[in-house]
Amino acid sequence: MRSRLVAVVGTLLIAVAAWQSRTPVTAEERIQPDTVEREAKPGQLPTIKEIMQESHKCRTSYLNLIREELAHETEIQWPEVVEKSRSLIHAGKMLALNDPPRGARSSWEKRTTLYVANAVLMHDAAERRSVEDVNYHLKKLRLMCVSCHGEHR
Numbered sequence: 440m441r442s443r444l445v446a447v448v449g450t451l452l453i454a455v456a457a458w459q460s461r462t463p464v465t466a467e468e469r470i471q472p473d474t475v476e477r478e479a480k481p482g483q484l485p486t487i488k489e490i491m492q493e494s495h496k497c498r499t500s501y502l503n504l505i506r507e508e509l510a511h512e513t514e515i516q517w518p519e520v521v522e523k524s525r526s527l528i529h530a531g532k533m534l535a536l537n538d539p540p541r542g543a544r545s546s547w548e549k550r551t552t553l554y555v556a557n558a559v560l561m562h563d564a565a566e567r568r569s570v571e572d573v574n575y576h577l578k579k580l581r582l583m584c585v586s587c588h589g590e591h592r
């Protein structure tokens with residue numbers, strides 16, 4: 440199960456990396472080639488609650504921070520948008536490694552893989568400085584909250 444997820448996420452990252460290689464990005468903006476295994480050291484895996492509080496709770500919600508940043512229009516701090524998108528990729532990978540409190544494992548894997556995929560594409564859009572594309576994936580991620588909670592929370 441886990442190795443299949445790793446393979447799916449890995450393939451996605453490679454596909455996006457190949458696509459990205461056509462546009463120049465600065466070193467600090469590039470996704471670090473981290474793997475799910477390396478990030479998930481035993482005893483260090485954050486719980487679903489911790490991930491939700493860190494990345495989704497109103498005050499510090501990464502999605503809200505990105506949306507606020509995009510509202511600045513001419514003065515968008517792109518490195519901030521890139522960084523927060525990267526945090527969401529990480530959050531998605533950590534979610535995938537957790538077991539949901541309820542609901543089928545296969546559904547959880549599908550949802551968390553989709554979450555990571557959208558975060559990867561949002562990160563890519565941020566590197567390309569495309570407000571339109573970042574917004575598109577922001578909306579996609581927002582639409583996932585309620586349906587995932589309905590199934591797994």
Ligand code: HEC
Pocket residue numbers: 487488491492495496502534539540550551554580581583584585587588591592
């Ligand atoms: C892949 C599934 C999934 C997605 C997507 C998801 N959540 Fe959650 N969320 C959960 C689960 C499962 C819990 C319950 C965790 C528990 O109680 O152990 C939860 C709990 C929460 C909590 C309560 C945390 C706490 O302190 O108890 C908040 C707030 C939250 N989610 C916000 C969001 C928002 C906002 C989004 C969308 C931007 C979102 N979540 C997307 C699965 C998801």
